[in-house]
Amino acid sequence: MAVLLKLTARRSSASTASKSFSSYLCRGFSTSSSSSTLNPETDLKLGSLFSRNSLPLRPEPKDRNVQWVFLGCPGVGKGTYASRLSSLLGVPHIATGDLVREELNSSGPLSSQLKEIVNQGKLVSDEIIISLLSKRLEAGEAKGESGFILDGFPRTIRQAEILEGVTDIDLVLNLRLREEALLAKCLGRRICSECGANYNIACIDIKAENGKPGIYMAPLPPPPHCATKLIQRADDTEEVVKNRLRIYNEMSQPVEDFYRQRGKLLEFELPGGIPESWPKLLEALNIDDHEDKKSAAA
């Protein structure tokens, strides 16, 4: 597949490179409550993983794959677009929500604690998220992965600071969608319990009003072999989604500002469903992929 990435990576200044993850982590978490579950042995791994790739070993953009972050409200489609771009660019799509759900469904020690937090729509502690992300990056590194598209991380200023302290993020894409569509999209989300593919049974048709354009998003129905195996995420109920949206709106502004100040934030308003949005997103990202543009609706 012919992909031409024209994006000029915007990198933070080299001075940030000397800040180690551990110093951020220790400083950041030293003031956290006594209920902190910080495990330095595990949590410091994120820093060592990144710092193995950091100055003086920190590679130049031409030597490494993209390091992007996707921000956006629950239901906006971060997972869909991050996953498409990850296939196109050959970098892993790492969604912290998926890492949390894997841990929650395991028989690990955090499972019941996570279930309670996630099913109320609350955020998991920075310590746990960093620990899960560290493990995922370490596993990826062992498989020779390079670059990433992070989806759902960072969600707090502390997470953003930790990430900024240990590696260079080239671009932060902030996906936006009309508020009215978000709840319906979350409630319509379905997952195949067998293959894990994501579908959406909601048909969103918001008429233009008060100068705002209308928006139409067709459902993404499952093929017959998945149709009988669909499940819904336990946190995709109306009450929990409303709570997630409220918490996201509360926490996201400072994270957006953090990246805006560093000149890394790219705002992208979704104009509709995948067929309308995907080619425009590629254009906004300066990515040329003739084949993919043609098959956007696929």
Ligand SMILES: Nc1ncnc2c1ncn2[C@@H]1O[C@H](COP(=O)(O)OP(=O)(O)O)[C@@H](O)[C@H]1O
């Ligand atoms: N970076 C993070 N910080 C804290 N909690 C997180 C983070 N990422 C995921 N979670 C937890 O996992 C849940 C599911 O995340 P995600 O799949 O990204 O959902 P959403 O559709 O709300 O964006 C969140 O509601 C939260 O409890």
